[in-house]
Each structure stands twice: as C-alpha cells, then as structure tokens.
Amino acid sequence: MGAFDGLAALVTGGASGIGLATARLLSAEGARxxxxDLAGSGPDGMAYVxxxxxxxVSVRAAVATAVSALGGLDVLVNNAGIGAQGGVEDNSDDEWRRVLEVNVLGLVRVTRAALPALRSSAHAAxxxxxxxxxxxxxxQRALYSASKGAVLSLTQAMAADLLPEGIRVNAVNPGTADTPWVGRLMDRAPDPAAERAALAARQPHGRLVTAEEVAAAVGYLASPSAASTTGAALAVDGGMQGLRLRAKD
Structure with a gap:
C-alpha cells in the first residue's frame, strides 16, 4: 500500500529538479x-500539461486538462518558480515584476484554478x-527572498482561509539544493568549484540539499498521515535556519 493510493496530484515545475523528484515520489507511492511545466515534455508515465x-488563461486551461486526465484532484504541489540574484538596487522594476509574477502570482493562479477540484477531495492538501x-x-538574493517571503506569508493565510473547507496548506523551505538551476548558477561563477564549496559550507551539515530530500518533505506534508498539520513550514536546509555551530579549533 502506498501513502497516496487512490489519490491524484498535480505538480507544477515537475519536469526537473525538486518538482521532478516530487512527481516521482508521489507516483511511486501510488498517486496518479x-x-x-513549460518544458517540452514531462516524466514518463505521468500526464503532462x-x-x-x-x-x-494558460493556467486555467492547463489545470482543467490535468484534473480531467486525473479524474479529480487531491494534492497540489506549487513548485514552479524562477531565481534572481542581486541586492535591492541591482534589478530593474521589470525584473522585479517578472519574478513576482511567476513566484507569487503564478502560485495564486494555479491554486485558484485548482480549488474547485480540491474542494471535492476528502484528503485535500x-x-x-x-x-x-x-x-x-x-x-545577493533581495528579489528572490522577497518573493519567497511572500510565499511563506501566503501559505499561512491560505491555511487559515481553507482549513474550514478541509484543505490543508503547508510549505517546505529548502536550503540550497543540488538542482539544475543551482548548477547553472554555479557554472556562471568565476570559479564554479569554489562557489559550490561556499554554498555547501554555509549549510551546517556541510553539503547541498538533494532534490529527493525536499521531495520527501513535500510527500509527508501532502499525505493523509499529516492530517493534523497545516500552516506549517518545514525546513530542509541542513540546519541553516536555526543552528549556529561553533567553528572547529
């Protein structure tokens, strides 16, 4: 028996990285x-839109197509997003709008389109x-941090609004993860190996987070086993959020 037997899940940004790892985990645990995604194709054995x-307009049509293919919807994973670098003065107004348009409003659009189907589920998450x-x-993450701060606050507000309807809403906060986007970021650095080492060193456990580790956290929060968990944010960051380790002598 899988944790998601009989359930249907939609994963945005599911063609690579954390989204792909999450889609594979949910499928392995029995979900449809x-x-x-915007990519040309999705994972084998899964519906792709x-x-x-x-x-x-694109979102509403895509979600309707996905819900029809799945025969309903129980789980929505809002994973799609884009990155940004620089301090508060380093990006133009257009770049601020572009990142917020995807990372914040994109989540809003997908959720808004998915809610009618989620309301029909007994295990909506x-x-x-x-x-x-x-x-x-x-x-050097001012714009990206602003967008993700909005996502965290939005998660809590959505949890409060939707709990009376039986829909749980939670977030996962990954540290720096070993994903294609981070790989491209490191490749653009003057010394990619040094950049990787620096990113790994700032996480207390001394390495990048894996996409599969993040997917496991998503899977728990989305599963019926987490039925009493809502409005929470689960850090998967090697201790970066809360630990302050002493340097070794």
Whole structure:
C-alpha cells in the first residue's frame, strides 16, 4: 500500500529538479500524477500539461486538462518558480515584476484554478515549495527572498482561509539544493568549484540539499498521515535556519 493510493496530484515545475523528484515520489507511492511545466515534455508515465504560470488563461486551461486526465484532484504541489540574484538596487522594476509574477502570482493562479477540484477531495492538501530565503537573510538574493517571503506569508493565510473547507496548506523551505538551476548558477561563477564549496559550507551539515530530500518533505506534508498539520513550514536546509555551530579549533 502506498501513502497516496487512490489519490491524484498535480505538480507544477515537475519536469526537473525538486518538482521532478516530487512527481516521482508521489507516483511511486501510488498517486496518479500530472505535471504542469513549460518544458517540452514531462516524466514518463505521468500526464503532462504545458503551461505558462504567468498567464492566467494558460493556467486555467492547463489545470482543467490535468484534473480531467486525473479524474479529480487531491494534492497540489506549487513548485514552479524562477531565481534572481542581486541586492535591492541591482534589478530593474521589470525584473522585479517578472519574478513576482511567476513566484507569487503564478502560485495564486494555479491554486485558484485548482480549488474547485480540491474542494471535492476528502484528503485535500496544498504544499508550496518556498525557500530558506524566506526566513534567513542571504546575500545577493533581495528579489528572490522577497518573493519567497511572500510565499511563506501566503501559505499561512491560505491555511487559515481553507482549513474550514478541509484543505490543508503547508510549505517546505529548502536550503540550497543540488538542482539544475543551482548548477547553472554555479557554472556562471568565476570559479564554479569554489562557489559550490561556499554554498555547501554555509549549510551546517556541510553539503547541498538533494532534490529527493525536499521531495520527501513535500510527500509527508501532502499525505493523509499529516492530517493534523497545516500552516506549517518545514525546513530542509541542513540546519541553516536555526543552528549556529561553533567553528572547529
């Protein structure tokens, strides 16, 4: 018996990285899974719908297609998002709008389109993939942190609004994860190996987080086993959020 036997799940940004690991975990645990992404194709054995979450018309059509293919919806994983670098003065107004359009309003659009189907589920759960950037001040991440701070606050507000309807809403806050986006970020650094070492060292357990570790946290929060958990944010960051280790002598 899988934790998601008989349930249907939609994962945004599910063609790579954390989204792909999450889609695979849910499928392995018995869920019928649909992936919504901008990429050309999705994982084998899963329904795939191409959509741009910055476009409401595209989102509504994609979610309707996914719900129809799945025969309903029990779990929504809002994972799709984009990154940004720089301090508060380093990005133009257009770049601020672009990132917030995807990371915040994109989540809103997908959730809004999915709610009618989720309301028909006895095990409805939404998990938003947030970030350690929402709870820890990171250098050169002003825009990205602002977007993820909004996601964290939105998660709590949604949890309060939707609990009376039987829909749980939680977030996962990954640390720096070993994903394609982070890989591209490191490749652009003057010394990619040094950049990887620096990113690993700032997490107390001394390494990057894996996509599978984040997916496991998403899976728990989305599962019926977490029926009493809502409005929570689960950090998967090697202790970065709360630990302050002493340097070794």
């Amino acid at each position: 899974v649909a992936v919504l 191409r959509a741009d979450i910055s476009d409401d 939404i998990v938003n993939v947030c970030s350690i950037a929402a709870t820890a001040g990171l250098p």
